[in-house]
Amino acid sequence: MKRFIRQLFIFLFTIALIGCGKQADNGKGAQGDGSKKKSRGLIGATCMNIANPFFKVIEENMRDEAAKHGYDLIYLGCEMDISKQQKQIQDFLAKGVVAVAVNPKDSKAIGTSVKECNNANVPVFSFDVRVQAPDAKVVSHVGTDNFQGGELAGEAMIKALGEAGGKVVVIDFRAAESCIERVKGFKKVIDAYNAERESGKIEIAAELSGEGLRDKGFKAAEDALQQVPDMRGIFAINDPSGLGAVGALEKAGKLEQVTVIAFDGMPAGKQAIKDGKIYADPVQHPDKIGRECIRAIVSHLSGEEVPANVNIPASLYTKETADKDTSLN
Amino acid sequence: MSALGKILRKPIEFVSGEYGMAAVLLLLCILFSVLTIEEKSPEGTKAGNKLTDDIVKLIEQDSVNFPKEIRVFIAAGKGKSGEDFVDSLGKGLDSKGINVIGKAVGDTLRIKKAIQATGEIDLIATTSLMRNFPVFDSFLGEEREVIRASSMVVNDTLIKGEKTTLIAPRTYLWPIFLTPVNLRNITSQIAVIAILAIGMTMVIITAGIDLSVGSMIALSAVVATSIIEKMGGAAEAGTSVFLIASLAGVLVCTLSGAFTGIMVSQFSIPPFIATLAMMQVLRGIAFKIANNETISDVPANFQWLGNGLSYGIPNCVILMIILYTLAHIMMNKTQLGRYIYAIGANAEASRMSGISPKKIKLIVYAICGATxxxxxxxxxxxxxxxxxNYGVTYELMVIAAVVVGGTSLFGGKGKVLGTLIGAFIIAVITNGMNLLLLGSETQMIVLGLVILVAILIERLRSGEWRNAVGG
Incomplete structure (x- = not known):
């Protein structure tokens, strides 16, 4: 009898589980009921990591925008597994999506999946990270305008250093195209500023690699302090390396002397701005990235010409912004 | 025993019986087939012929709105299916004396331009997939009315606009799960895990475990692609280079596996610890060889094994079937196979009877490395x-496939073909959930629970659980 009860338990568990699957499906159906009548089709989107709040914001805005135009959306994360992302795209094609939006985990390895979509004549759009594989056709890329973000950082640096000018150090990450763009934008503004004046120029005294990581940023800033002891500013291409630099400056007791500007506006970066450790951050706008990506898809399906690059401008996040930011303490 | 008990006994015994896992797989396939029944669009020539008949019928039945002189424009997406659709529909309408004033095959931009260039159109004929595309909105106007004349059209395929009307072939209901494309997807998607699971089954039958297989995926991939890169790259590397590179990748992993085997057998390091260490070491080496980048200087031909088809079957699936056949024969018909089971069941007893567990373990870990x-x-x-970074956490999926397939983690028991079924159960669930549009979070929960249930059923079948709790 005891044995029978256990067997019954397992049997019911199985049934319940299958039931769960069904219920989840019904839930989805009910949700789509409003638009069901005139649903124009399904858009399949996959991002590199659903656990990252950045991609969660993109999802919410994509979902909202897709519903507005009468489309259904499936949004999956591949948890940093490129092979999983490939499978998700294959399943999108089997399901019969009208368009694929991809945030490649790996710009190169995603190539085979994009080509598969090309062969199936399903248009592909990329967001946040570009596809960089030969022969893989993407209709449009929607992402932050990193060059413009770099310009913002340059302007902020000019403002922070004032008339005196001085030496600054760039902590970069040359393996990422987006970070190279940020430095280019930064340099452009600084060069233009220097061209107009005789004294108080801003000199980029050193460019060191922080690999976009906190510990490497720390080390790069320590090295920079040796090379350029009289530096007045640091531009780090993202928040982790910027926070690393802050750590090194605190350790050397030079945080007062050096203005740090980073990039991204991650919560920890924003907090550092509020605490006065980082001067300012150009921040990305995932909400706009999500919306513009769906708009690009809808425009394309409407037979309109879509630009190959949809640049979402970054905006500057300063202490003033941080003081009003209720998400910080 | 209650009456209810008598009724439920049969299905319970079936699910927990010898073919339990196969039954679960079958049930899952049926479940997903039912759940994914959706509108499917006819394609190519078939769609063109169907629509020809519908347009002819439309003119016969409603000659007021659709006189014989109507001007028809045909539009479809690019690709072979679209071209076939436009060709067959154009020919069909011509033969019935219906006026086709324009055709367009291509993306939405091209279709829009072509329609604009054509002038007045009474009827736009397009594919079912494209019928709701916004590209047609401006031609249909604001006042659109979906006609559902039951004798004639189902599923919103006739949309009447102010001046122009849109018509598309009727759709039909079909389980998306059972389309050839999807079935191919499932098999090719599970090939990697299923191939790894062969070696893992053998290791687990010896009461061991190998956590380093995920890292070996990366190592082998990086070794092979870097050799291809060095020996010609995308421009020049040919089949012989692919073979050399692939053999090198497999060889490096076989040797790594053998090394782990020595650690486990000669130095009696617990397999969990030895392979955990190897997992770190091998992934580090893989990152180093690849210089922390993605090696992509590889010719498109290299995709033959992973993405190519022979007789409609993915090549990697053919490889998988061959490997399973060999492994099944090895485990059931050869001395080595019997020894593997023997040392898993009782290493001491098998040593007493003249089998060398050390040698067998070394071989088994080497095979695991090779797969x-x-x-x-x-x-x-x-x-x-x-x-x-390829194959991170794959070891867990592989172990799950083996255990779901009925192999006991305590060793001595298990079947290679059971593992294949286990791998397919995981593949079918993942694929089915993607088709059902479940979000990533839900997918993780369901997959975890299914693995748990499968193992519970397996426990029940083998009776280990019963013995453990003294029932």
Missing amino acids: AGLGGIVMASQLQSGAG
């Missing part, structure tokens, strides 16, 4: 590139 290496080659081929 992991092969899996890595398949993944490199599927992605046409190699990187150090």
